[in-house]
Amino acid sequence: MxxxxxxxxxxxxxxxxxxxxxxxxxxxxxxxxxxxxxxxxxxxxxxxxxxxxxxxxxxxVLGDGVDANPYGKPSEYEKNVIRRSVPWLTASPESSINFTPLHELDGIITPNGLCFERHHAGIAEVDPTEHRLMINGLVDKPLVFTMEDLKRFPRTNKIYFLECAANSGMEWRGAQLNGCQFTHGMIHCVNYTGVLLKDILAEAGLKTNAKWLMPEGADASGMNRSVPIEKALKDCMVAFKMNGEALRPEQGYPLRLVIPGWEGNMWVKWLRRIEVGDMPWHAREETSKYTDLMENGKARRFTWEMDCKSIITNPSPQAPITHGKGHTVLTGLAWSGRGTIDRVDITLDGGKNWQKARIDGPSLDKALHRFYFEFEWDGRPLLLQSRAIDSTGYVQPTKDELREVRGTNSIYHNNGIQTWHVNGKGEAENVEIS
Amino acid sequence: MLKFPKTLSIVFCLSLCATPVFAGKLNLGREATKAEIKAWDIDVRPDGQGLPEGKGTVEKGEQVFAEQCAACHGDFGEGVDRWPVLAGGLGTIKSEDPVKTVGSYWPYASTVFDYIYRAMPFGNAQSLSPDEVYAVTAYILYLNEIVAEDFELSKKNFTSIKMPNEKNFFADPRPDTPSRSKKKPCMKNCKKEVKITKRARIINVTPEEDKKTAAKE
Structure with missing residues (x-):
């Protein structure tokens, strides 16, 4: 020393x-x-x-030489930057969820080790040499592909967000969890490398009555969903890399489906089969779950697109203002499953007055957008909100506007405006306001 | 006059541009065998497509359920701890605390079969025979008062089962809140007064570990 x-x-x-x-x-x-x-x-x-x-x-003194960490890991001073779960939410950790620490990140790309996890039967540890993708059903020729076969299709690279339909679901009835990691952390955004699903389907040859696909996972939940053929042929991908390296096991290694802009549950991990059919399957995760129950007892199904949403990540309950009054950088994320983000507005006074935030970095279709808003904090309490508007002109609604249409039993697809109350000490709390 | 060169250029591009890049058939992969398709193709649809040969009674289902399912779902589908409740909940769907069960919420019986056949029992998936899955499905339908105690469910009579809540599902009608063209977002003097109406700290359900993190400087 x-x-x-x-x-x-x-x-x-x-x-x-x-x-x-x-x-x-x-x-x-x-x-x-x-x-x-x-x-x-x-x-x-x-x-x-x-x-x-x-x-x-x-x-x-000299530091470690090369190869001290052949893969590499973050600085020990970053040990708080981890995914976290809320144990009381689910019955077991194998069928559960954890959350991306949005308040610790910047830019639009989520590091692979911090992408939130959602499994229905734990993490399948699949040997890639034993993995196969089968295409069957309404095709001219049912096919089987190895991972090597799949990598011989023309490859494409795309940056997309993936948001769980239940993101912010715990907040339908009111402010509950105190931190953007918990209220908004069922989202990540990575660069996928893979091949277009339409190219794979073309190899098998779609029959004229092919209208729906049923992707299925190789894990012990055999996850299955129904995907309309129009979406599959438009922009769906079968991905094997995220942010340049192989998918992480918890993200579906060695192969996952990418359904840009649509709810995360459909992005089947450990993808092993796609059946082509002429009608939807009405699988458990599109009937019993991921359907939005209205106040009158009716329920919406096939609620696919993730609507325009935004969140201030700093300051937030897990990331208070620690420097006292003066020049302050507010930042956050905005996204839309229907396109890009046109504008993000910020209010410091609970919605009395709004100002435009500055979107910085790439503005890509169905990807996270990073915004900043710099201001002089006078030390007085703040009521912070962000409101995003997407390229279709859709305006992120307030939570009360959503409740007016959908009631409070909906659970899923909550894209309402979040409020943080910042007190004079710079501490933030999840609140709702009139 | 104009049409001719246009057609020519399309032909030119098709032969020179499209073909070398991607013709549609790359001859990748191989044909799946019948045995392979049979091994994986286990999905079942509401119209009965995919149902395997087999049958099972409510009585047999009760036995299988007690051995394979009741530890999590309870003897009568009432649910243990936070594991899913499978039966009951009728009349609760419009209430403030809806209990979404097979009987009160699920629109199709095929979903019950499909899910059990592929994913249950939790941690020992795809271990039940088709007959056992027919039986357990019959028992769950019985618990929800959809079939009688002496019922036998089979591939033949499966599509005759109608679920009480099927009619209450409808297609996603979003967007369901106003867009910019209909309601311009207010920027100045939008409200006179703002009051805090709900607070997360009072509810106090955020994991403890995180409070330590929030307190760090």
Whole structure:
């Protein structure tokens, strides 16, 4: 270990100097909140443990050589950046869900190890050499493909978000979970490499009465859903890579279906078979589950597109403002299963006044969009909301607007506007407002 | 005059551009054998397509259910802990606390068969014979008062089963809230007063671990 070069003299001098120059600041800060660190205290701390005047280990001694981590992993200082679950939500961890830590991420791409997981019978550990994709049903010739066969089709690369239909489902009746990871973390956005489903179907040859597909997984839930042929031929992919590397086992290694913009449950993982038919199957996950129950007892089915939605990820309950008042960066994500995002509006006062946020980075069809809004925080409480408008002109509704149409038993497809209350200390809470 | 060169250029492109890139048939994969299709093609549709040969009584189903299913779903489909409730719930679907069971909610009996045949029992999927799946399906229908106690379900009579809630499903009618062209989003002086009406902290159901994370600096 190296010796820390802390000089008490330096600390005292720096503190005195700051107190003399910043008397006004000091008085103003103290009135904000008792809990906030004052500028002088912050400087004293900074001086005692000064990262500039103190030599650090990493300045002097050698670090690990190459191959210390042949795959690589995040810094140990990032150990809080993990997926988290809410154990009381489900009966067992094998048929459960966890959440992407949106408040710790930036840009539009979700790192593979942080993409939320949803399994219905645990993670299938599939040997890729034993994996097959079968196309059968209303085709000229039923076919079987190995992974090697599939990689010989023309490949394509696309960045898409995947959102679970139940994302924000716990919030239908009111503010419940305190953190955007839990309220909005059933989403990820990665770059898929794979082949177009229409090319695979063309190999088998679709019969003229082919109207629906039933993709099926190789896991112990044998996940199956019905997909209309129009969507399959439009933009569906069969993917084997995410963000450049093989799919993670929890994301369906070695093969998953990609259904851009549509609810995540349909993106069958460990994809082993696609049957072609002339009518839908009405499988469990499209009847008993993932249907939206209205107040009058009627239920919507085949609710496929994920409507336009947005969320402020910072500040948020898990990511409070820690710097006190002054220049503040607000950021978040917006997306639409029907296209790109045209605009994101931000309110700091609970919807009295709105201002346009700045969308930064790529604006891609059915992908996450990153927005920023920089402002001077005066230290007073805030009621933050974001409102996204997509390329079809659809405006993200309030939660009350959704409840007016759908009631509160819907569970799925909740894309209502989220509110965070930020108090004078910078702490945020999930709330609803009038 | 104009038509002729246009046609020519299409022919030209088809032969020179399209063909070398992707002709539709790449001769990839091989034909699936009948045995392979039989091994995997287990799905069942509401019209009965896919049902295997077989039959099973409510009585037999009760036995299989007690051995294979009751540990999670309860002897009468009432559900243990947070495992799914399979029976009852009639008349609750319009209430504030709807109990969505096979009888009160599921639109098709084929879904019950298809799901059990492919995914149940949880952790030992595809271990039941077609006869056992017919029997367990019959028992679950009996628990929901859809068939009588002496009923035998079979491939033959399967499509005669009608589920009470089938008529209450309808196609997704979204978008169901106004778009920009119908209601311009307000930007200035949109509300006079704002009050907090609901708070997550009062409910206090967020996992503990996360509170520690939130408190870190």
């Amino acid at each position: 190296t010796t820390k070069l802390n000089t008490p003299e330096l600390s005292r001098r720096a503190l005195l100097k700051s107190a003399a120059a910043g008397g006004v600041t000091l008085a103003a800060s103290a009135t904000v909140t008792a809990g906030a660190t004052t500028a002088a205290q912050a400087l004293e701390k900074e001086t005692k443990e000064n990262p500039i005047t103190t030599k650090q280990d990493w300045n002097q």
